[in-house]
Amino acid sequence: MHIIAKCPRCGFRWWLDAAAVDRRMRCRKCFMLLKVPDLTEVPHAAEVINQAHSDLYVDDTGRTYG
Numbered sequence: 718m719h720i721i722a723k724c725p726r727c728g729f730r731w732w733l734d735a736a737a738v739d740r741r742m743r744c745r746k747c748f749m750l751l752k753v754p755d756l757t758e759v760p761h762a763a764e765v766i767n768q769a770h771s772d773l774y775v776d777d778t779g780r781t782y783g
Contacts, residue, residue: 724749 720733722742729746739755 720753722751722753724751 720735720737721730722733722737723730724744724747726749727744727747729744731745733742733753737753739753741750741752743750
């Protein structure tokens with residue numbers, strides 16, 4: 718299984734292996750630190766993002782900023 722990651726800062730996209738799930742990674746272009754969500758967290762994260770009215774960042778403890 719592969720995951721497509723997209724950096725929230727620069728928009729760069731790249732493929733990740735399933736081993737990257739629930740780990741912190743650096744963007745390959747701008748080096749921003751981001752967390753790859755666990756696949757069980759994806760539906761909840763998508764719901765939070767869809768309800769947001771502006772840019773939103775969710776850290777690894779679940780706190781939201783935006």
